[in-house]
Amino acid sequence: MQKEQVAFLGPKGTYSHQAALQQFPDESKYDFKPVSTIPECFENLLYDSKISYCIVPLExxxxxxxxFTYDLIRDVFKSGRGGESNELLASSKYKNRKIPPITIVGEQYVKIEHCLMTANKEIAAEHDSNEYVNLYSHPQVWGQVTEYLQEKLKGKFLNRIDCKSTSEAMIKCKEDAENGIKSLAIGSITGSKINNCVVIDQGINDQKGNTTRFLTFSKKNRNMEIPVNVEDAEKEGNITLLTFTTLRDGPGSLVDVLNIFQKHNINMTSISSRPIGVSxxxxxxxxxxxxxxxxxxxxEEILSxxxxxxxxxxxxxxxxRNNDYYN
Incomplete structure (x- = not known):
């Protein structure tokens, strides 16, 4: 049986890779394709017939x-198709509707728990007395481990070096060890296992409970009125995303739409906005x-x-809705 391919923000060992493994735990059925940027995740799903899913961070x-993700959804929305027909409904019934070529089919929550690690057991065993040359990580990480850097690592390394990903940080740490240089890296526990690094300290981020939410997109069922199979649609705890622009710019235009949710007692879980870039x-x-x-x-009523x-x-x-949402 041919495996379905899943694009994610790589390289392997990142938090995005962890989200992909959570969404598709049976690796006998899926191949995971790391790509360099969030736009490439969307491009792979939209234009590569071999890619069945992509997983991207949302918030x-x-x-x-x-x-990046919000704006990519916006850009797909702007180019979405309208006025098409499908097996459930003639879309012309809704003259202002656009039908995106991709569909959200799942969500995952990944706890961002940073770990301090080094290349091998020998270096790790002498951590208390070691003086390290380099400390590697992604630039976004530094602001999340400020207290740890000041309290536990102050004076223990010479250079703090930015990397494209936490996985790259681990690779560079391993390369240093091969050249007789003692270095450290900060990244995820999943990354340490994939890159064969040894964890010295776990959960070093300043704020505990920091979590990233990921969405899983598919190009399947893209022409359905409510893009989901009937059995799933009738389950409790379902969520959907609506994107829209208002009829006019002025007082009450957004409220006109939101009143629909109040009228039908529909519980909104979030609302956001982004500029749409009309010249x-x-x-x-x-x-x-x-x-x-x-x-x-x-x-019969709500979509109209x-x-x-x-x-x-x-x-x-x-x-x-993923159960981790409630934790």
Whole structure:
């Protein structure tokens, strides 16, 4: 049986790789393809017929939105197709609807727990007396381990060196050891296992409970009105994402749309916005996530109301809320 391919923000051993393994734990069925950037994740899914899924970070509990991902969703939305027909519904019924070519099928939550590590057991065994040449990590990490650097590593290394990823940091640490240089790296426990590094200290990040949320996209079922199979749609705890632009710029335009959720007692779990980049005019795309109740009159009423109150809109699929959301 041919394996399905999953694109993720690489290299292997990153938190994105960990999210991919959580989403698809049976490695006998999936091949994982690391790519260099978040845009490449989307490009692989959109244009490479061999790629079935991509996994991208959406938001962090400390740092907020991953704007790259929000803007890529926006760009796919802007180029989305409208006025098509499908087996469930003639899309022309909703004149302002766009149908994205990709669908959200899952979410994962990855705890960002940084570890201090070195290349081998021999170096690790002498950590207390060692003086290290280099400390490697991704630039974003430094601000998350400030207290640890000041309290535990002050004066223990000469150079703090930025890397493209925490996995690259581990690779450079291993290369130093091969050349007789004692160095350290900061990264994830998953990365340490993949790169055969030895963890000296675990959970060194200043803020505990820091978590990144990832979304899994697929090109499957992209023409369905509510892009999910019927059995999944009827489960409890489903979430969906609606993106839209308002009919006008002015007082009440956003409230006109949000009142639909209040009217039908639909629980919104988040709302965000990004500039949509229309030349000569400031306009925004709104992202609303909400609990999807299959018992509500979606086709008969709700979608028609959304269509009447939005300049453009798109639904991105129904997916199961991950249990880690509640932890």
């Amino acid at each position: 962090n509990s400390t740092n907020g939105q991953v704007v 000569g005019n400031w306009q925004y795309i709104f992202y609303v996530e909400y609990e999807y109740d299959h018992k509500l009159p979606w086709k 109301e959304i269509d009447a109150r939005c300049l453009t809109w798109a639904m991105w699929g129904v997916f199961q």
